[in-house]
Amino acid sequence: MLGASVSRLREHVDIQVAEALASAAERKDWPELDAHVAWISEPGNHLLTLADETYPRALLDLPDAPAVLFVKGDPALLSRSSLSVVGSRQATPQGLENAEAFSANFSQSGYAIVSGLAAGIDAAAHRGGLSGTGSTVAVVGTGLDRVYPASNRSLAHDIAVCGALVSEFPLGFPPRAEHFPRRNRLIAALGAGCLVVEATLGSGSLITAKQAAELGREVFAIPGSIHSPQSKGCHYLIKQGAKLAESAQDILEELSLPSLPGLAAPQANPQGEDSALLEQLGWEPVDMDTLTGRTGKKVDELATSLLALELEGRIASLPGGRYQRRV
Structure with a gap:
């Protein structure tokens, strides 16, 4: 040629x-x-082509399946039964917790977690995936000789050792805005279903969800507060026909995948004054002035109670002096 x-x-x-x-x-x-020949010769590095038996069959559903894939880690994970988990880079503490917990449950049931190595929800999903036998696949929008964002360098190393990093871009390719929608279509294709944990209305996660739906994958979304910008995208998806997900079990049942063996995290059972304060706190972010009005407590007394609940992991402090219930 x-x-x-x-x-x-x-x-x-x-x-x-x-x-x-x-x-x-x-x-x-x-x-x-x-440079590419030298990279491929290093242990753990692989180049898959459409002619390889190890090339993931799920990607053949794409009209523009990549001719080659660069893989660092275990290429067999790309063909394992998988679930895609995506969401906002500016995630809330509850969103991060949900992403990691859902992903850990999926992975402990043997399903690989596919995400994009971005900050926020993606990183939490990968951490959850690494905690189980299913592990995780990170589809990136750069060459595999680069890590973006740099804050995920340690996470990328762990994935290369215990999971798989994959890219259709050759070595040296920098992070560019136009690369990430292309990356998203691979995330959508690799998963049997796509879970959006948190997303604004302008989030790239909505692109991934749309691509997943076009490929015939089931789309799921976790609902949140009607006042939170990070929930707007999920609520939009639910209105458009995405399945509302309250637990990992919901998703596994909808996809007719084997049930989880009772892996839900234990919930705290607060009593007395702590229970009353949590009831006053509700499930949406709230500031100190609002809480003093609801409880009738003085600020210093309320601050002491909130600190104790935060140390116990029952609430999380948010920017702007707000608090949110976790359990």
């Missing part, structure tokens, strides 16, 4: 690609190719 003329190449590809291929044929040295 590389030795063909531009006119011959034009029978198969457009003029820009034909000229690029013809120009490439004239090159005598390929430092980029040498």
Whole structure:
């Protein structure tokens, strides 16, 4: 192919690609190719093509399945029964907890967790995946010689050792906005279903959910407060036909996957004054002024009670001096 003329190449590809291929044929040295050969020769690094038996069959549902995949870690995980878990980069404490807990339950049942290694919900989902036998697959929008965001470098290392990092982009490709919708379609295709944990109305997670639905995958969303911007995207998806998910069991049953063996986290059973304060707190973020009005307590007394509940893991403190119930 590389030795063909531009006119011959034009029978198969457009003029820009034909000229690029013809120009490439004239090159005598390929430092980029040498770098990729060196990378592939390193332990744990793999290059999968459409001709490989280990190429994930789920990606063939895409009209533009990538011709090659770069994989760092275990390529077999790309063909394991999987669930995609995505959501906001600016997640709430409860959202992060939900993403990790749902993903841990799925992984403990043997299902790989597929996400995009972004900050927030993605990172929490990967951590949950790593906690079980199903492990996790991180589909990234850069070359595998880079980690984006850099704050997830340690997590990416753990995934490379116990899971799999995958990209259709060659080494050296930097993070660019246009790469992430392309990455999202792979996340959507690899999962038997797609769970959106938290998302604003402008979130890229809605793109992933749309792509999953177009591929015939079931879409799930976790509802939240009607006042939270991070819940707006999930509520929109539910209105559009996504299945409301309150537990990992809901999703496994809807997909007719084997049931979980009772892995739900134990819930606290607060009593006395703590129970009353939690009832006054409710399930939505609330500030100190509102709480003093609801409870009739003085600020210093209320602050002491809130600190005790936070240390026990029953509530979380949020930016702006607000608090949110966790159990």
